[in-house]
Structure formats: structure tokens, C-alpha cells
Amino acid sequence: MRLHAWAWLALSSLLLSPLDGATLPRYGGTLTVELSSAWNSVESAGPIAPLVMETLVRVNEKAEIEPLLATAWQRDADRKRWRFSLRPKVFFHDGEPFNAASAVPSLMAALKKKYGDVNITAGGQALVLQFDRPIPDLLTELASPRTAIFRSPSIGTGPFRVTAWEPSHKLTLAAFDDYWAGRPFLDSVTVNLGTTRAVGDVFDIPFSQTRRVLSERTRIWSSPVRELIALVSDNVQPEVFEALALVIDRAPIVNVLAQRKAEAAHGLLPQWLSGYAFLFTNSPDLTRAKQIVSRLRVAPLTLSYPANDGFARSVAERVALNARDAGIVVQPTPNPGGTVRMVRWPLESTDAASELSRIAAMLGMPDRANSLNPAKPETLYEAERALLDAHRVIPIVHLPEVYGIAPRVHNWETAQKNGGFVLHLDNIWVDP
Amino acid sequence: MSFRTKIFLSITGTVVFAVWIVAGVVSALVTKSFERRDAQRTATLVSQFHGEFDRRGAEVARRLDAIADSDEIARIAVDLSSSQFDPGKYLEQAQTLAREQSLDFLELVGPDGTIISSAEWSARFGYKEGWLLQSGDSKSIFLKREELADGAALGLIAVRTVRAGNGQLYIAGGQRLDEQFLDTLPQVEGLRVRLYNAFEAASPPLVREVQQQPRELTRTTPDAAITAIPLSGRDNQLLAILLVENSRSELASLKKYIQGTAFLVGTAAVLLGLLLSFWTASRVTKPLRELTSRVREVTGGKWDTRATVGSSDEVGQLARDFNRMTEQLVEHRDRMIQAERVAAWRELARRLAHELKNPLFPLQITIENLQRARNTPQFEEVFRESTTTLLAELDNLKTIVGRFSDFAKMPAPQLEQMDLNQVVQEVIRLFDAQIHAPGRPPVEVTLDLDQNLALIQADSEQIRRALRNLILNALDAMPPAGGTLTIRTQNLDGKVALDVSDSGAGLTPEECERLFTPYYTTKQHGTGLGLAIVQSVVSDHKGTITVHSEPGKGATFRIELKV
Incomplete structure (x- = not known):
């Protein structure tokens, strides 16, 4: 399998990356990753957990389900x-x-949490899951890190094994020599959590610093958009919220605040996931917004954005500026309890129907899961249209994850094409 | 009010009033002095504020010049002139430059007034700052209201321009003018400075007043003297109000001290007044009190009393005069007694002569008639008539002598418990025949006796005699056509009263005054002893007798006797 990967990587390097192609893959070395997020357990460690624990299936770069442990x-x-x-x-x-028997405990716990009763029968390398109701999105769920297989916390089947774990602070991994797909090139990976330093081999960076990093000859890599920033209202008049949606100019947010790394969100799901997001595209309509406001008595709104989130704060302030143009007073605040909330909703699945159901649930709106048919995109569009027309949520921007990649890191871009919401480190190598 | 109280009030009042006046004057002077000091301190602080304003303004200008001369600004200026200018590249540029130069506000603004980068409100890129196009590079420092995401703030602002292609890149920056700015001013104890943005709604009343009508105002409260000074921007728009608060706690404590001292002095004055009043009173009123007691002795009948002359002052002179007066009173009394005795003897002699002369003349005529008729046939008849007349006149003489004898030998009363009503009824019965005798004018007798009349300790025989005399007087006073005799008894406070009233001609005030004088009478044939006997009886019973009368309205005699 390792030779297989070798050949594939060599070919892809020759075709796609002149820089990587000039460097032969090599074993050894330690990759240092700096992440601003922090987690309390390895299982919940977002894009890092799949390095240790694998799922039965996974989503590739085309959003298709493909085999992994199954x-x-x-x-x-x-x-x-x-x-x-x-x-x-x-x-x-x-x-x-x-x-099959060793997969049952962790799988049973995860599936029961999601679907309730499930009967799992294990026999050798065969696993049978029996539900009392249809589960159309089971494969999407089984691709989620939530359903990863592990024997005990931190002990999985992934390409790296945990050698040290300081919750919310530091994770140290070592290459798993017996990995079924072949030993990774890297000897070890050190992941520092909760840090905002633009150092190390791989680090996530805020949008505002992407240009500065570029000037330091560090590569910038952006994932496909994986997160939605939106405004949610619980008790603001729908007409006011409609006026607010009309007045928000997403172009400056995307081009300046997100440094052209993000996508304007006119719909709830990104284009790559739904395929119809372009149908929601519209331009700011200040005139109509003012007309609506002139008919109403609009009380000042407070916009709560996530605390310690500089990008969210900038977006909130921009929204407040746009709103002021239409005569709507919006006061951004990092304190919770505002009349309007700014939310950051990361995508959890590559299934559009599941995501729409999840968003409807988060908005407290009726779940139309039964009427959704992934084979018929129009049902998804109608469901999303209904969510938007309720004027409870205003999508603003879809964000990717942006990483700075040090020059000594090779094959990064190719490796990440394996898709999913994870970092793929098993097929990259570093210079000494 | 006693003399001692008067002295006490006079001394205390005088001292307290003086202390109050002094305390008031001192307090007013101190207040005025503090007000002058407050005004000086406020003026000094405002001067320091303006000095700090200029200094910080110069600092801002220097830092803005450094930014304008920096490579980053030169790069932006060049980039601005290109057709593919991307403001996203400079999103945080203003923040970086502001941080480097320690500026709170910094905006990089394009030739058309569009914000390229804003340090204070990074999301504001793309919006216009029209005022910059009109102001240009004025080099001056001014106050400006800066719009921020979370409200507005006051800034000490300067503007610089850098050539960028055909236009200009505007650099507007400055520092926040807030409480921290004020912290750089010298700290003076009791002096507090605050800065209020004119656009903030929640402000003290004085600030609101200046907001409505921008002018310097001063208000004084018991705790502080507050001066509000308006601060304006470039277009004379009110932007901030500097509030200088001079604590008056020092003045208040000083005033409190003055009041406390005044209170203590006042209290001491009261005590001093009390002591002085006692001392003065003992010095002044002691001889006066002794003199008063001597006067009381004189009024009590002890006319030969003498006051002690203890000093040669007015009080001593008063005592000497008092002694002289009592001496003269005693001498006068003795002379009066002597004169009265002589007068009484004369009156007695006159009365006796008068009373005795009347019967003596018929006796003389009768005897002379008897002598002339001695050898006449009518001698027997004359003799019989003459002896009858002589006997009658001798009886008359005996009666006169008896009355004088009765008055002379008035015995001491034998007190016993008696019912006055019963005495009245018994005595009036004795006069029944006389009142209803034929030929006498009709007299109606009215008895108005209190059935609950208290018993009295008295000599019933003497009371009867007194009552008889009063009734005789009343009957004698009746007019020829008759009248009404009224006898009334009643209880008074610890006494009983006996009134005998007639409906006669009444008495003049002068007659009332002399009525009880022995041998004084208003009747043609009276001895003048009747009422004198009545008064003697009443006096012996420790009682009083009075008469109330007006001419033409009868007279009422009242005897009051102790129960």
C-alpha cells in the first residue's frame, strides 16, 4: 500500500506541483502544527482526531463517500x-x-446518540446495523469523526498514535508503523493548541494576516468553505430582519475582511455542497431597505458576536455600518443576549439534506427532512428557501479554513485533496 | 420675671449675640476667601489643561508627521495611483501604524474621501470621510468627535496629506481625549476634573445646561464649587465639557469648626451668664430682698422695723431712706394715735354733752316749772306731770349711759359651733312686733338662707347683737313709704357670708368709708356706736364686714366669717 501511495504521489507531484516534484519524498522529521482552537479530548479534536481514529467510510474531495475501515x-x-x-x-x-467486535462499542455509543435504538451484529469482519426506521444519511454519519472507531480514548487505528496529551494545550503524535495504509512519512507530529502564533510548519491564520504571511514566503492554503457566518434573530420583527438582509453588502466582507478567501453566503449551504447556492445571489438594495424601515418603528438592535473572535467582530461592525445606512441602529457587542446573534456554524456533514435539517433544528423551525430527497435538488432548494423566507436567519459569508504552510512542508496541497473536514498528514513529508 | 433671670438673660443674650455676629463674620470671610482660592485653582487648572492640550497636540502632530513620512504610506500612495488598487491589502495598516505611533485614531483616506484603512473602526473601510476633503493639511490640532463601533469618542486630531498620483492620501489621526488624558494633569488635593462628551446623554445637570447653551457656568453646592467649561471643535460645535470640581469639604470642616467653637463659646457664655447672674444677684438683690422683707414687715404692721445698710450705693441709700421712712411712719402713727385719742375724747365729750344735754334741758324746764308752781293750786297736777317727765328723762339718760357702757365693756367672744341660719331666724322673730307695729311703714322681710350653710365657730350672743344692730340700721334706713329687708346666707370658699340689705336711700362713697368709725352716724338721733359694735364683733371673730351701696339703691352689709 505504501508503494502504491508512493507511485501516486510521485505522479501527482510531477503533474501538479513543480516545487514538490523537485523534492523527493523522505521519511523522518517532526511536523509542528499550531492551531488557534483547543479541545479537551482527542476524540473531539476536530481536524486532528482522524489522524488517530478512523471511521468506517470517508468523504472525498468530490463529496463522495468512499471506503475507509469498511x-x-x-x-x-x-x-x-x-x-x-x-x-x-x-x-x-x-x-x-x-x-467487527472491537468496532461495536464506540460505534454503538455514537449511533445511539444520533438515532436512538440500533441493533449491531458483529461477526468476524462483518458488521450488521439494524435500525427500526429508515436511515438514509447513515453513510454521511459514518464518515463523521463522531462515529470514529476506537478501543479506548486515544487508541484508534489511524496513521498516528498518541504519545503525549495535554488537554487544550498540546498533542504529540508518533507514526504508527503498522498502519494499514503504510507508515506515514513523518516520524512525529506536535500539535500546539490554543495558540495564535504564526510559527511552526503548519498553522491556522486569521484572514486579516494572510497577506502578511505571503510576504514572508509562506504558502497559504485554504480549505473548501466549511463554515457559515450568519445572523440569527429570535424576536426581531421579520420585516426589520428583511431590511437588514437587504442592506448588508457582502462584497467588502469577502474581499477585504476575508481577503478574498471566503465566499459570499446568500444561501445557507455553500455552492459546493448544495449546487444551487447561486440561485440565492442578490445585491444590496438600500432603497427597498429604507422603504421597509420607513414603514416601521425600528428599535435599536444589539448584535452579539462570539467573544474573542476578531473576524466575527469585524463582520458585526460592518453589518452595523451597513444597517446604519438604512436607518437601523445596530450595536455590536461581545456579550451574549443581543436581539440579534452572530453564529458560526461549521459544516458537520457533506450531506446537504442533513445540514439543512440541522440548521432548521438550530433555528427551532420545522424539520422537513421527510420531504427532502437528495436525488431531487429542488426539494432541498425549496426547504432552504423556506428557511430564508422566514427571516429568522441572514447568511453572510461562508468561510474556509486557512493555513500557513512552511516551505519545508511538501505535498500538502495534494494530501488535503483526500477531502473531509480533517487534516491529512499521513502523505506529507518535511525537509530536515 | 425675677431680677436674677433678667440679669442672666441680659448677660447670656449679649455674649451669645456677640459670638453669633463674630462667627457669622468669620464664616463669611472664610467663605469668600475659599471662593477666591477656588477661582484661582480653577483658572490654573484650565490653564494647565490648555497647556497639556497644546503639548499633546504637538506630540500628535509629530507622530502624524512620522507616519506621513513612512515607507508604508509612500507604498500606499504609489499603490493608490495604480488602477488595480486593492484596499483589502491595507485593512490593518492603520492599526499597525497607529500602534507603532501610540495613536488612538488613525484613518488613511483616499483622494475621494473613501476610507482605505481605519485603526479605530477597521470595518469602516470604503465609507466616506467628506470633512477631510474640505479641511486638507491644516497643520492645526483640533477637537473632533470620532465615530466608533461602540459609540463615539472625543479625539485630539491632526491631518496630514501625502501626494498620491493626481490626488492626495489623507492621514487623519490623533489621541483620545478622555479621563486618562486628564490623569496627566497635576493632581491637586480637593480638585477633581472630569470630561464629558457633549454628545453623551447621561450627564450631570450642569453639563446638560452647558450643552443647551454653551458658556462657562459655575454652580456652588454645599459639597463643591463646580465650574463647567465648554470645549468646541473646528466649526465651533460644542464637543466636550470640562468639569472642574473644587471640593468644599475643607471649607465645610472649617465652617463646622467655627460653628463648633461658637457653640462652645456660646455655651460658656450661658454658663458664665448663669454664674454672673448668681453673683450679681447675690450682690444686688440680697439687700433688696432684705429690704423687701422689711417692707413686708411694715405692711404686716411692724412699723418700727429697720433695714440693714450694707453699702453706700443706691441700694444702701434705699435702705437708709427706708429706715427714715419707717421712723417717720412710727412718729406719724404715734402722732395720729395721739390725735385720734384726743379726737375720740373730744368726740366722746361732744357726744356725751349732746346726748346728756337733750335730757338735761327738759329736766331743767321741768324743775323750774315745779318751782314756779310750788304755791299754786295746780301744784299737784304740775308736780305729777313734772315727776313723770323727770322719770322719763332720767330713763332716757340711763339708756344713753347704758349704751356707752355696752360699747366700753365689749367682752372677748366665747366660740362655739353655731348655725347662722338659726340665729338669723331667731333675731328676725324678735323684730316681728316692731316691724308689724301699727303706724309703722310696711316692711317686707325676705329670708334667703342657704339650707346647706356650713356651721361656724362663733359667739352666738355677740353675733346676735351684731345682727340686731344691722337690722335696726336697715329698718331705720327704710323710706317713709316702707321697703324690703333682705337677709341672705351662703357658703363661700371656706367661709360663710351673711348679707343684710335694705331698700333705703343708700350711702355715698364717703359715707361708706366712714361708716364704721365710732360715733359716726348719718341719723339724727344715733350714737354712732351701732356699726362700730358690729365691726368690733366681726373683728373679734377674725371676720370681715363690708358695705356696698349706691345712692338711691339701698345698702347691703356683708359679714364673712370663717368656717
Whole structure:
């Protein structure tokens, strides 16, 4: 498998990356990752957790489900019974072999949390999941880090094993020699959490600093947009919220505040996920917004944005400026409890229907999951249109994750094409 | 009010009034002095504020010049002149430059007034700052209201321009003018300075007053003297109000001290007044009190009393005069007694002569008639008539002598418990025959006796005699056509009263005054002893007798006797 990857990487390097192509892959070295986020457990450690624990399936760069720990699967017609064939010759980090029986405990806990009752039957490398109702989005859920397989906390089947863990502070990983897809090139990975330093080999950076990093000859890599920034209202008059939606100019937010790294969000789901987001595109209509405001008696609004979030604060202040043009007073505040809330909703799944259902649930609006058919995008569009027309939520911008990549890191861009909401470090190498 | 109280009030009042006046004057002088000091301190502080304003303004100008001369600004100016200018590149440029130069406000503004980068409100890029196009590079420092995401603030602002292609890049920056700015001013104890933005709604009343009508105002409260000074921007728009608060706690404590001292002095004055009044009173009123007691003795009948002459002052002179007066009174009394005795003897002699002369003349005529008729046939008849007349006149003489004898031998009363009503009824019965005798004018007798009349300790025989005399007087006073005799008894406070009233001609005030004088009578044939006997009886019973009468309205005699 490792040779397989070798060949693939060599070919892709020759075709896609003249720089990487000039450097031969090499084993060894430590990759230092600096992340501004912090987590209390390895299982919940966002894009890092999949380095340690793997799921049965995963989402590729085309948003398609492909095998990971499961090599094949079948389902019955009503999608209640699912049978997975598990990958053979896979081992946990403690040396125990991976089989159906060892997958049951963590899988059972995750699925029960999501779907309620589930019956799991394990036999050798075959795993049968029996639900009492149809589960159309099961594969999407099984691609989520929430359903990762592990024997005990921090012991999974991923390309790296945990050697040291300081919650919310530091994670140290070492290459897992018995990884089923071949040993990673890196010997170890050090992940520093909760840091905003633009140092190390890989680090996430705020949008406002992307140009400065560029000037320091560091590569900037942006993931596909994975997060929605939106305004949510619980008790503001729908007409006022409509006027606010009309007056927000997303172009300066995308071009200046997000340094052209983001996408203007006119819909709730990004274009790559829904395929119809362009249908929601519109331009600010200050005249109509003023007409609406002139008919109403608009009380000052307070806009709560996430505390310690500089980008959210800038967006909130820009929204306040735009609102003032229409005669709506909006006061941004980092304190919770505002009449309007700015939310950051990361995508959790690559299934549009699931995401719409999740957003409807977060808005406290009726779930139209039964009427959603992924095969018929118009049902998704109508559902999203209904959510927007309720004037409870105003999408503003879809954000990617932006990382600074040091020059010594190779094959980064290619490796990340494996998709999903994770960092793929198993196929990159670093200069000494 | 006693003499001692008067002295006390006079001394205390005088001292307290003086202390109050002094305290008031001192307090007023101190207040005025503090007001003058407050005004000086305020003027000094305002001068320091303006000095600091100029100094900080010069600092802002220097830092803005440094920014204008920096490579970053030169790069932006060049970039601005290109057709592919991307403001996103400079989103945080103003913040970086402001941080480097320690400025609170910094905006980089394009030739058309569009904000390229804002340190104080980074999201404001793309918006216009029209005022900059009109102001240009004026080099001056001015106050300006700066719009911020969370409200507005007051800034000490300067503007610089840098050539950028065909236009100009405007650099507007400055520092915040707030309480921290005021902290740089010299700290003076008791002096507090605050700065209020004119555009803030929640302000003290004095600030609101200046907001409505910009002018310097001063208000004084018991705690502080507050001066509000308006601060304006370039277009004379009121932007801020400097509030200088001079604490008056020092003045208040000083006033309190003055009041406390005045109170203590006042209290001491009261005590001093009390002591002085006692001392003065003992010095002045002691001889006066002794003199007063001597006067009381004189009024009590002890005319030969003498006051002690203890000094040669007015009081001593008064005592000497008093002694002289009592001496003269005693001498006068003795002379009066002597004169009265002589007069009484004369009156007695006159009365006796008068009373005795009347019967003596018929006796003389009768005896002379008897002598002339001695050898006449009518001698027997004359003799019989003459002896009858002689006997009658001798009886008359005996009666006169008896009355004088009765008056002379008035015995001491034998007190016993008696019912006055019963005495009245018994005595009036004795006069029944006389009142209803034929030929006498009709007299109506009215008895108005209190049935609950208290018993009295008296000599019933003497009371009867007194009552008889009063009734005889009343009957004698009746007019020829008759009248009404009224006898009334009643209880008074610890006494009983006996009134005998007639409906006669009444008495003049002069007659009332002399009525009880022995041998004084208003009747043609009276001895003048009747009422004197009545008064003697009443006096012996420690009682009083009075008469109330007006001419033509009868007379009422009242005897009051102790129960």
C-alpha cells in the first residue's frame, strides 16, 4: 500500500506541483502544527482526531463517500438494515486487531446518540446495523469523526498514535508503523493548541494576516468553505430582519475582511455542497431597505458576536455600518443576549439534506427532512428557501479554513485533496 | 420675671449675640476667601489643561508627521495611483501604524474621501470621510468627535496629506481625549476634573445646561464649587465639557469648626451668664430682698422695723431712706394715735354733752316749772306731770349711759359651733312686733338662707347683737313709704357670708368709708356706736364686714366669717 501511495504521489507531484516534484519524498522529521482552537479530548479534536481514529467510510474531495475501515457495504431497500465488510489486517495502536467486535462499542455509543435504538451484529469482519426506521444519511454519519472507531480514548487505528496529551494545550503524535495504509512519512507530529502564533510548519491564520504571511514566503492554503457566518434573530420583527438582509453588502466582507478567501453566503449551504447556492445571489438594495424601515418603528438592535473572535467582530461592525445606512441602529457587542446573534456554524456533514435539517433544528423551525430527497435538488432548494423566507436567519459569508504552510512542508496541497473536514498528514513529508 | 433671670438673660443674650455676629463674620470671610482660592485653582487648572492640550497636540502632530513620512504610506500612495488598487491589502495598516505611533485614531483616506484603512473602526473601510476633503493639511490640532463601533469618542486630531498620483492620501489621526488624558494633569488635593462628551446623554445637570447653551457656568453646592467649561471643535460645535470640581469639604470642616467653637463659646457664655447672674444677684438683690422683707414687715404692721445698710450705693441709700421712712411712719402713727385719742375724747365729750344735754334741758324746764308752781293750786297736777317727765328723762339718760357702757365693756367672744341660719331666724322673730307695729311703714322681710350653710365657730350672743344692730340700721334706713329687708346666707370658699340689705336711700362713697368709725352716724338721733359694735364683733371673730351701696339703691352689709 505504501508503494502504491508512493507511485501516486510521485505522479501527482510531477503533474501538479513543480516545487514538490523537485523534492523527493523522505521519511523522518517532526511536523509542528499550531492551531488557534483547543479541545479537551482527542476524540473531539476536530481536524486532528482522524489522524488517530478512523471511521468506517470517508468523504472525498468530490463529496463522495468512499471506503475507509469498511471496504464495502450493502443496504436493504428501506435503508433500515446495513451490512459492512470491514478491512482486514488492520490493527489498533495497542496491537489489538481491528474486527467487527472491537468496532461495536464506540460505534454503538455514537449511533445511539444520533438515532436512538440500533441493533449491531458483529461477526468476524462483518458488521450488521439494524435500525427500526429508515436511515438514509447513515453513510454521511459514518464518515463523521463522531462515529470514529476506537478501543479506548486515544487508541484508534489511524496513521498516528498518541504519545503525549495535554488537554487544550498540546498533542504529540508518533507514526504508527503498522498502519494499514503504510507508515506515514513523518516520524512525529506536535500539535500546539490554543495558540495564535504564526510559527511552526503548519498553522491556522486569521484572514486579516494572510497577506502578511505571503510576504514572508509562506504558502497559504485554504480549505473548501466549511463554515457559515450568519445572523440569527429570535424576536426581531421579520420585516426589520428583511431590511437588514437587504442592506448588508457582502462584497467588502469577502474581499477585504476575508481577503478574498471566503465566499459570499446568500444561501445557507455553500455552492459546493448544495449546487444551487447561486440561485440565492442578490445585491444590496438600500432603497427597498429604507422603504421597509420607513414603514416601521425600528428599535435599536444589539448584535452579539462570539467573544474573542476578531473576524466575527469585524463582520458585526460592518453589518452595523451597513444597517446604519438604512436607518437601523445596530450595536455590536461581545456579550451574549443581543436581539440579534452572530453564529458560526461549521459544516458537520457533506450531506446537504442533513445540514439543512440541522440548521432548521438550530433555528427551532420545522424539520422537513421527510420531504427532502437528495436525488431531487429542488426539494432541498425549496426547504432552504423556506428557511430564508422566514427571516429568522441572514447568511453572510461562508468561510474556509486557512493555513500557513512552511516551505519545508511538501505535498500538502495534494494530501488535503483526500477531502473531509480533517487534516491529512499521513502523505506529507518535511525537509530536515 | 425675677431680677436674677433678667440679669442672666441680659448677660447670656449679649455674649451669645456677640459670638453669633463674630462667627457669622468669620464664616463669611472664610467663605469668600475659599471662593477666591477656588477661582484661582480653577483658572490654573484650565490653564494647565490648555497647556497639556497644546503639548499633546504637538506630540500628535509629530507622530502624524512620522507616519506621513513612512515607507508604508509612500507604498500606499504609489499603490493608490495604480488602477488595480486593492484596499483589502491595507485593512490593518492603520492599526499597525497607529500602534507603532501610540495613536488612538488613525484613518488613511483616499483622494475621494473613501476610507482605505481605519485603526479605530477597521470595518469602516470604503465609507466616506467628506470633512477631510474640505479641511486638507491644516497643520492645526483640533477637537473632533470620532465615530466608533461602540459609540463615539472625543479625539485630539491632526491631518496630514501625502501626494498620491493626481490626488492626495489623507492621514487623519490623533489621541483620545478622555479621563486618562486628564490623569496627566497635576493632581491637586480637593480638585477633581472630569470630561464629558457633549454628545453623551447621561450627564450631570450642569453639563446638560452647558450643552443647551454653551458658556462657562459655575454652580456652588454645599459639597463643591463646580465650574463647567465648554470645549468646541473646528466649526465651533460644542464637543466636550470640562468639569472642574473644587471640593468644599475643607471649607465645610472649617465652617463646622467655627460653628463648633461658637457653640462652645456660646455655651460658656450661658454658663458664665448663669454664674454672673448668681453673683450679681447675690450682690444686688440680697439687700433688696432684705429690704423687701422689711417692707413686708411694715405692711404686716411692724412699723418700727429697720433695714440693714450694707453699702453706700443706691441700694444702701434705699435702705437708709427706708429706715427714715419707717421712723417717720412710727412718729406719724404715734402722732395720729395721739390725735385720734384726743379726737375720740373730744368726740366722746361732744357726744356725751349732746346726748346728756337733750335730757338735761327738759329736766331743767321741768324743775323750774315745779318751782314756779310750788304755791299754786295746780301744784299737784304740775308736780305729777313734772315727776313723770323727770322719770322719763332720767330713763332716757340711763339708756344713753347704758349704751356707752355696752360699747366700753365689749367682752372677748366665747366660740362655739353655731348655725347662722338659726340665729338669723331667731333675731328676725324678735323684730316681728316692731316691724308689724301699727303706724309703722310696711316692711317686707325676705329670708334667703342657704339650707346647706356650713356651721361656724362663733359667739352666738355677740353675733346676735351684731345682727340686731344691722337690722335696726336697715329698718331705720327704710323710706317713709316702707321697703324690703333682705337677709341672705351662703357658703363661700371656706367661709360663710351673711348679707343684710335694705331698700333705703343708700350711702355715698364717703359715707361708706366712714361708716364704721365710732360715733359716726348719718341719723339724727344715733350714737354712732351701732356699726362700730358690729365691726368690733366681726373683728373679734377674725371676720370681715363690708358695705356696698349706691345712692338711691339701698345698702347691703356683708359679714364673712370663717368656717
